[in-house]
Amino acid sequence: MLRRQVRERKEYIYRKAKEEQERTIHEKKKKLKAAIDSGKPIPTELRKEEAELRKELEFDDRNTDKYIEDRDDEYKWAGVNDPSIMITTSHEPSSKLKQFAKEMKLIFPNCQRMNRGNHVLSELIQACRANNVTDLIIVHEHRGQPDGMIVSHLPYGPTAYFTLSNVVMRHDIENIGPMSEAYPHLIFHKFSSKLGLRVKNILRYLFPVPKESTRRIITFANDDDFISFRHHVYKRAEGNIELMEVGPRFEMKLLNNCAFLGFFIVFAIRLGTIDEENTADVEWKIRPYLNTAKKRKWLESSDS
Numbered sequence: 001m002l003r004r005q006v007r008e009r010k011e012y013i014y015r016k017a018k019e020e021q022e023r024t025i026h027e028k029k030k031k032l033k034a035a036i037d038s039g040k041p042i043p044t045e046l047r048k049e050e051a052e053l054r055k056e057l058e059f060d061d062r063n064t065d066k067y068i069e070d071r072d073d074e075y076k077w078a079g080v081n082d083p084s085i086m087i088t089t090s091h092e093p094s095s096k097l098k099q100f101a102k103e104m105k106l107i108f109p110n111c112q113r114m115n116r117g118n119h120v121l122s123e124l125i126q127a128c129r130a131n132n133v134t135d136l137i138i139v140h141e142h143r144g145q146p147d148g149m150i151v152s153h154l155p156y157g158p159t160a161y162f163t164l165s166n167v168v169m170r171h172d173i174e175n176i177g178p179m180s181e182a183y184p185h186l187i188f189h190k191f192s193s194k195l196g197l198r199v200k201n202i203l204r205y206l207f208p209v210p211k212e213s214t215r216r217i218i219t220f221a222n223d224d225d226f227i228s229f230r231h232h233v234y235k236r237a238e239g240n241i242e243l244m245e246v247g248p249r250f251e252m253k254l255l256n257n258c259a260f261l262g263f264f265i266v267f268a269i270r271l272g273t274i275d276e277e278n279t280a281d282v283e284w285k286i287r288p289y290l291n292t293a294k295k296r297k298w299l300e301s302s303d304s
Helices: 002-038 044-058 095-107 121-130 194-204
Strands: 085-089 111-113 135-142 145-153 159-163 185-189 216-223 226-237 240-245 250-253 265-270 282-285
Touching (some): 002 044, 085 121, 095 111, 095 135, 095 145, 121 135, 145 194, 194 265
Parallel strands (some): 085 111, 085 135, 185 216
Antiparallel strands (some): 135 145, 145 159, 159 265, 216 226, 226 240, 265 282
16 A cells, blocks of 8 residues: 555656646747747747747647646546545644634534544544545644644645634634534635635635535635635525624735734645655745735735
8 A cells, every 4th residue: 555655656746747847848938939929039048949949839739839737636526526624733732722623623514623642644644545535634833822724635735834823713703603514605806826826726625516505605805915714604684695704713914924913824835745744845935035015916916
């Protein structure tokens, strides 16, 4: 079993590497074609490969000149099979972290909660793979406050690392609505860039496809780099729609220096699972130079 997993993992890494090569060649051909069509000089970085790229362009037609990206083939069965999620905590969790894990379990349908005990990451991943778990979620804390969450997609990744703070739990929200176990409708607002779409896929494929009649809504709304997470149910009353918050509630933001403000921050996305932290390739990670007015708009601009 272990040998098969190693072989399948190597095959997966090879496919991703080939895909990256094809994407790079496609981008170069696209730049060269644009320069030729506009009559502009050939870009400096393409002059050494110009002859070879021109030959490939001659054989392209309407079907072959389009690059079909398959970066998210980790989710190729999304929508066909419902996700199966396991959620657990860091070692020796406080009562508040246990309560937070229980509330997070209610957010995700088909989710099971497991006591961490003395289990190490490799054992958790192995057990999840053996039981056809699609995603492992681990929540962390600092001084009794939830401050971190890791989402690791199985069997081969990706793994997204987040930090959490300023979490408002259900019992802290006034006029709380009833918790529904129906599959929720998802609303994603302003996730249009390449990185934004990647994060969107990691989050949305934690949820199964809902029925049209479902009256449960989960929202990820981006406004000026702030991503607000809200959880609601609604009902119709006398021709009007009444919206009730269910909770929990938190904010997300991609910044390097605002942990004290109480936001939910993405720090890195790796192509492997959580137990391959030292060997898996880093797909994206936050860097100090991203903390600029232009590049912070990572969810709205393709320049991020």
